[in-house]
Amino acid sequence: MTSRPPMIRTDNSNPFANHTMHVRVPATVREIAALNPDYPPAIRQALEALAAEMANNQPMLRLDLPTPDYDDWQAVFAPHAGETWQNTDWFFAELFAYRRVIQAVRWWETGRDPFAPKKLAEYTGERPWKLLDQALTAEGSLEERLVALLDFALWGNRVDLSYAIAASHGQVQDDDLLVDDRAAVAAHLLHSAGTVHLVADNAGSELLLDLALLDLVLRELSANVILHLKLHPTFVSDATAEDTRWLIAHLQSGLRGERAAQLGHRLAAALATGQLRLAPDGYWNSPRLLWDLPPRLTETFTGARLVLIKGDANYRRLSGDALWPPETPFAEVANYFPAPLVALRSLKSDPIAGLAPGLAERLAAVDPQWRTNGRRGIVQARLG
Secondary structure, eight states: OOOOOOBOBSSTTSHHHHHIIIIIHHHHHHHHHHHOTTSOHHHHHHHHHHHHHHHTTOBOOOOOSOOTTHHHHHHHHGGGTTOBTTSSBHHHHHHHHHHHHHHHTTHHHHOOOTTHHHHHHHHTSSHHHHHHHHHHTOOSOHHHHHHHHHHHHHHGGGOOTTOHHHHTOOSOOGGGEEEEOHHHHHHHHHTOOSOEEEEOOBSTHHHHHHHHHHHHHHHHSOOOEEEEEESSOOTTTBOBHHHHHHHHHHHHTTTTOHHHHHHHHHHHHHHHHTSEEEEEEGGGGSOOOGGGOOHHHHHHHTTOSEEEEESHHHHHHHHTSBOOOTTSOHHHHTTTOSSOEEEEEEOOSSOOOOOOTTHHHHHHHHOTTTTTSSOOEEEEEEOO
């Protein structure tokens, strides 16, 4: 196996990571106060202090309240003690920034999602519901419908409320899909047994389309399904168990039409019987990499029919948030994982593997931001 390359840093060695921690994340933190005008002064002050700490490249401050995840964070923070926001590992810095948001807004005390106004606003538009209707009316054989629903689940990942440039891309172009293992994944689902897992990324359009895919798996394959979710709000739009329960209830309400209501009823019934389970876990909020799975998750995934990993941050977790040679086989990068695996991701950061030789160079010649602007996507599988 090729040795694992070093993780991306937030210093000037990676301009995108540096810009994220110097500009994008501080702006997101300040936006939280604008989205929640009734926050008391103490919370607003804490948010501004955090934003300034990052923007001014100050040393990162450890957590200050003994919450249930405190010991885990102390362990991962210790190697970074004394480092500044723009001179540390990017994956750690970004996840820790959002954990500090949870501290600033006192989520452990209130349970109030600081990103709820932005998440809910997406559902008021027409786009999520048009996409859902198209997904629910996909035609063809079961294998063809699985391929179509995998496609919807992939491109739903473009809609990321923390990264507007990715969400702005419109019609999918034929050359936007850089790696297409959909047919192999569909065939694997049809000819294997066991539980299907989906590690979710964003709420909103993406979660809707994920639920449409899982509904097909539940109905047509009679598989048990586990949906893995963030323990607490993070990355603005990442899905939590509360987001999922709210969305299923909203579907059931009938406000989005009969087809959506029937989807909601089927999902609620699957939850009631245990065929569909929601599995929030603080690991997905942590900066630990996928090869550092806790035993509880290793045991859960072992023997699975398939694990679908959604989104850019989870791809960074899978690949060690590192710059692999782009032609490195995906199966080699993910060879440690204990089950068949497929990554569905719209590219919003630099890590990438499994590309055809020369493709990265050709893309760079026509679009220097191809790795980060969210236009391209991949469906990469390691099914052996």
